[in-house]
Amino acid sequence: MLTILRQNIWRVAKRDFSRAWAHTSSVHSVNEQDVEHFTKILSSPSSVISTLSPSFSSSSDLENFNADWMGKYKGHATTVLKPRTTEEVSKILKYCWERQIHVVPQGGNTGLVGGSVPIQDELVISLSNLSKVRSFDPVSGILVADAGCVLESLSEHIAPHGFIMPLDLGAKGSCQIGGNVATNAGGLRLLRYGSLHGTVLGLEVVLPDGTVLDQLSTMRKDNTGYDLKQLFIGSEGTIGIITGVSILTPPAPKSTNNVVLALPSFSNVIPVFKATRQHLSEVLSAFEYFDRTAYDLALKHGHAAPFPAEEVEGAECYVLLETSGGKKEHDDEKINTLLETLLSDEDSLILTGTLSQSPSQFASLWAIREGLTEAVSKEGKAYKYDISVPVSSFAEVVGTVRARCEEKGLISRGLVKHVIGYGHVGDGNLHLNVIASEYNDEVAQTLEPFVYEVVASHRGSISAEHGIGVMKTHALKYSKDAISRQWMRKIKDIFDSKGIMNPGKVLE
Numbered sequence: 426m427l428t429i430l431r432q433n434i435w436r437v438a439k440r441d442f443s444r445a446w447a448h449t450s451s452v453h454s455v456n457e458q459d460v461e462h463f464t465k466i467l468s469s470p471s472s473v474i475s476t477l478s479p480s481f482s483s484s485s486d487l488e489n490f491n492a493d494w495m496g497k498y499k500g501h502a503t504t505v506l507k508p509r510t511t512e513e514v515s516k517i518l519k520y521c522w523e524r525q526i527h528v529v530p531q532g533g534n535t536g537l538v539g540g541s542v543p544i545q546d547e548l549v550i551s552l553s554n555l556s557k558v559r560s561f562d563p564v565s566g567i568l569v570a571d572a573g574c575v576l577e578s579l580s581e582h583i584a585p586h587g588f589i590m591p592l593d594l595g596a597k598g599s600c601q602i603g604g605n606v607a608t609n610a611g612g613l614r615l616l617r618y619g620s621l622h623g624t625v626l627g628l629e630v631v632l633p634d635g636t637v638l639d640q641l642s643t644m645r646k647d648n649t650g651y652d653l654k655q656l657f658i659g660s661e662g663t664i665g666i667i668t669g670v671s672i673l674t675p676p677a678p679k680s681t682n683n684v685v686l687a688l689p690s691f692s693n694v695i696p697v698f699k700a701t702r703q704h705l706s707e708v709l710s711a712f713e714y715f716d717r718t719a720y721d722l723a724l725k726h727g728h729a730a731p732f733p734a735e736e737v738e739g740a741e742c743y744v745l746l747e748t749s750g751g752k753k754e755h756d757d758e759k760i761n762t763l764l765e766t767l768l769s770d771e772d773s774l775i776l777t778g779t780l781s782q783s784p785s786q787f788a789s790l791w792a793i794r795e796g797l798t799e800a801v802s803k804e805g806k807a808y809k810y811d812i813s814v815p816v817s818s819f820a821e822v823v824g825t826v827r828a829r830c831e832e833k834g835l836i837s838r839g840l841v842k843h844v845i846g847y848g849h850v851g852d853g854n855l856h857l858n859v860i861a862s863e864y865n866d867e868v869a870q871t872l873e874p875f876v877y878e879v880v881a882s883h884r885g886s887i888s889a890e891h892g893i894g895v896m897k898t899h900a901l902k903y904s905k906d907a908i909s910r911q912w913m914r915k916i917k918d919i920f921d922s923k924g925i926m927n928p929g930k931v932l933e
């Protein structure tokens with residue numbers, strides 16, 4: 426199994442690497458002299474990790490930088506730099522630009538599309554030492570932070586002032602704000618606070634040639650022509666390295682609560698969503714979905730069941746609703762009225778529901794939803810599809826893909842263990858996960874381009890929130906037509922005519 430896995434990684438790497446390199450004339454790998462130079466321009470010797478110089482480190486020090494979170498993509502970087510300032514990032518890039526050394530910017534390395542790991546032996550620039558909060562205004566809620574600040578630590582920093590971060594992800598304990606912005610991370614609060622395209626007020630970016638682009642505005646309104654920062658939100662390190670972020674944080678709600686509902690049929694999700702919007706209106710802050718198999722996996726991998734098993738025997742799927750309002754009694758009353766309505770019809774829309782009664786119950790209900798990615802990874806090797814399709818098609822899409830796996834005998838032969846769906850109903854974002862016993866060509870060929878064709882038939886998106894990375898460059902055409910792709914290429918070439926930035930990612 427290990428051998429097959431290695432071959433697969435290598436094949437993916439080879440394909441993308443050769444395409445990426447087609448755009449550059451001469452490419453240099455990092456050598457010993459380069460490492461020597463980096464040690465001179467960086468203020469601390471611990472900022473350089475390199476196997477090219479025995480005095481620095483061994484290859485095991487590089488393992489975490491070379492592999493992605495899922496263990497699906499693996500590069501062969503010999504050198505990782507951990508600059509401490511924007512100026513150091515600028516010096517590194519200026520040097521790499523002159524010598525055409527390929528670089529991969531890396532934040533918390535929690536992405537799910539292989540965007541933050543090298544494909545071959547690119548130089549990795551880790552942002553983790555750029556970790557200072559630059560300023561926080563407790564009146565406006567505007568936070569300015571270094572790119573390497575961990576999302577959760579920023580939440581902790583602003584909490585005493587009564588603010589929260591406008592985004593929340595399962596990976597909050599290790600993902601970094603610069604990586605969040607570079608990948609335009611969505612997450613669990615998007616329904617309420619919108620995307621980073623709206624909440625990011627400014628960025629500081631080091632361009633591929635080392636120039637520092639200072640767009641670090643703290644103004645909410647700035648209507649002075651082209652909004653350059655927007656280009657870097659979701660650019661996945663292909664046109665520059667984000668070193669600083671200015672972001673608008675919302676006031677913390679005075680009261681939050683959540684409820685998990687068990688639904689007898691997927692077709693009830695839409696009427697339940699509709700009723701929820703009507704009843705909870707402005708206090709609704711999340712409406713998340715997971716199907717029965719996803720729920721069973723969460724329980725199998727350690728999460729506490731919110732219902733006795735017999736109560737949810739006939740459940741086809743579950744939804745988690747969160748309220749963020751001003752007064753607990755008021756919000757809970759709204760939820761209770763909603764639950765009464767959902768249960769009142771002759772054909773009740775829900776089987777049952779559990780409303781959290783304490784902060785620990787609130788956390789454990791969220792843990793079921795937030796823990797799904799980890800539960801999936803414990804169960805097997807996941808083929809992850811992060812797609813936008815109409816909410817009414819979520820179950821149908823999962824069913825179509827499951828039927829295809831059955832038809833090809835992948836399930837009966839144990840190659841595919843589960844086909845599951847979960848995601849953000851409020852945002853029309855489905856996480857379709859096909860859990861295989863191993864990464865395998867037959868499974869991959871059964872799924873692709875099939876899944877992408879299904880998405881295209883809905884005029885959906887092949888990446889709702891995880892980005893393109895290395896995983897989906899070949900599939901971009903299903904969501905972006907030829908003219909759009911040409912303009913994306915032109916933008917890449919304007920900033921990075923030498924093609925040194927994160928080669929093989931986003932664009933082929």
Ligand SMILES: O=C(O)CC[C@@H](O)C(=O)O
Nearest residue numbers: 595797798809848856858
């Ligand atoms: O595991 C996934 O496929 C999705 C991860 C994340 O975007 C989530 O919504 O939990």
Ligand SMILES: [Zn+2]
Nearest residue numbers: 612848856890
């Ligand atoms: Zn998600």
